[in-house]
Amino acid sequence: MGSVAVSRRDDANDLQASIADQVTTIARKNLAPMALAIDEGTLYPSELLRRLGDVGAWGSHVPSNGAADLRCAIQSIAAIGEVCGATAFMAWCQTTLVWYAANSDNAALVGKFAGKFATGQILGGTGLSNPMKTLFGIEKFKLKGRRVEGGYVVRGALPWVSNLGPDHLFGTIFEREDEPGGIVMFLADCSDPATTLQPCKPFLAMDGTGTYGVQFRDAFVPDELILAGQAGPFVKKIRAGFILLQAGMALGLMKDCIDIMEEVGPPLGHVNRYLPQQPAQFRELYAEFEKEGMALAADPYNPDESYWRRVVALRLRMGDAAVAAAHAAMLHCGARGYLKSHRAQRRLREAYFVAIVTPATKQLRKMLAEF
Numbered sequence: 212m213g214s215v216a217v218s219r220r221d222d223a224n225d226l227q228a229s230i231a232d233q234v235t236t237i238a239r240k241n242l243a244p245m246a247l248a249i250d251e252g253t254l255y256p257s258e259l260l261r262r263l264g265d266v267g268a269w270g271s272h273v274p275s276n277g278a279a280d281l282r283c284a285i286q287s288i289a290a291i292g293e294v295c296g297a298t299a300f301m302a303w304c305q306t307t308l309v310w311y312a313a314n315s316d317n318a319a320l321v322g323k324f325a326g327k328f329a330t331g332q333i334l335g336g337t338g339l340s341n342p343m344k345t346l347f348g349i350e351k352f353k354l355k356g357r358r359v360e361g362g363y364v365v366r367g368a369l370p371w372v373s374n375l376g377p378d379h380l381f382g383t384i385f386e387r388e389d390e391p392g393g394i395v396m397f398l399a400d401c402s403d404p405a406t407t408l409q410p411c412k413p414f415l416a417m418d419g420t421g422t423y424g425v426q427f428r429d430a431f432v433p434d435e436l437i438l439a440g441q442a443g444p445f446v447k448k449i450r451a452g453f454i455l456l457q458a459g460m461a462l463g464l465m466k467d468c469i470d471i472m473e474e475v476g477p478p479l480g481h482v483n484r485y486l487p488q489q490p491a492q493f494r495e496l497y498a499e500f501e502k503e504g505m506a507l508a509a510d511p512y513n514p515d516e517s518y519w520r521r522v523v524a525l526r527l528r529m530g531d532a533a534v535a536a537a538h539a540a541m542l543h544c545g546a547r548g549y550l551k552s553h554r555a556q557r558r559l560r561e562a563y564f565v566a567i568v569t570p571a572t573k574q575l576r577k578m579l580a581e582f
């Protein structure tokens with residue numbers, strides 16, 4: 212019996228390693244030549260995202276028998292993020308959407324969507340920034356809904372939701388107008404005529420991420436699209452996974468910034484060694500984050516307050532370190548990193564996104580202050 216269990220675990224480990232390897236190959240071979248166009252906002256890489264789904268990038272963290280393991284998903288996002296921060300963010304959006312659907316108790320929703328999200332047949336994301344800020348006392352819910360026969364009617368607007376397109380879906384939350392304190396988490400369907408996608412003004416980075424303002428004009432949300440009728444406990448269940456999957460964005464970006472610093476070592480090391488931040492320090496930090504991130508990612512349903520605090524603290528440190536590594540990479544590169552054609556400046560712009568995407572640095576600091 213023991214040896215059967217061990218061999219199953221070995222099989223699972225082999226599968227996860229093979230997924231991460233295939234993702235790394237696709238990122239280096241197929242994504243790298245697209246990174247510039249994605250950064251410039253001329254390309255939303257839907258085909259590449261589907262291809263990553265084909266090799267299992269979006270499905271490895273689906274829970275089984277009440278347990279889930281986010282490690283392979285984080286490693287896959289990191290491999291993507293080593294090449295392109297915008298695509299790592301889209302990878303986070305997709306894996307988070309999978310996380311919502313796979314954790315729902317709504318059998319009809321799970322049956323219809325969870326598998327299609329996990330294989331990348333249906334793409335989409337998450338509109339939890341406003342709800343996450345609201346639940347931690349920073350904003351008010353932007354979406355309102357009321358119960359009608361067979362579902363809810365939802366109105367309101369979210370300013371930014373990424374990895375979207377006309378046939379995409381995303382998870383978000385509305386506040387019930389007909390039940391004080393009631394909040395409901397649902398899948399928004401972008402193909403619904405009462406749900407419109409507004410193009411955003413150009414961003415500093417992340418322009419190729421399919422990011423839109425989304426408006427709900429009395430959109431009917433059938434019961435089949437309800438992720439959780441009581442969103443409060445559901446968010447408690449999925450919140451660690453929501454944050455931990457972002458670790459992939461930070462790790463991938465840091466890894467490339469270390470590589471950039473090392474690449475300019477031969478011509479510039481004689482003077483770069485006077486800079487206060489060196490690649491060796493970031494390598495140490497990276498190893499520390501990877502160790503802590505992998506330990507936390509193996510146990511995403513841990514209900515302990517001390518576990519949740521570790522998740523929040525790690526996320527804060529990773530945002531800070533992503534910006535610090537990209538800043539150091541710029542200083543190590545000197546003039547060559549200042550060229551628009553060099554990736555150091557792209558990494559710097561992408562790094563700020565790691566620090567401002569929800570939960571942003573300021574929210575994480577508020578959360579830690581209130582523990």
Ligand SMILES: Cc1cc2nc3c(=O)[nH]c(=O)nc-3n(C[C@H](O)[C@H](O)[C@H](O)COP(=O)(O)OP(=O)(O)OC[C@H]3O[C@@H](n4cnc5c(N)ncnc54)[C@H](O)[C@@H]3O)c2cc1C
Nearest residue numbers: 337338339340341370371372373414417422567568569571
């Ligand atoms: C490129 C990009 C992609 C994003 N993708 C997603 C996503 O997929 N899902 C998601 O839920 N969130 C998304 N966001 C939002 C993101 O996660 C953060 O919520 C956002 O960056 C601000 O967070 P903050 O905590 O710093 O809030 P702050 O910036 O301090 O405050 C945010 C609030 O200020 C107001 N506000 C400020 N500037 C504007 C503006 N120009 N237009 C309208 N309102 C404004 C809004 O009320 C907003 O809720 C995205 C943001 C960006 C820039």
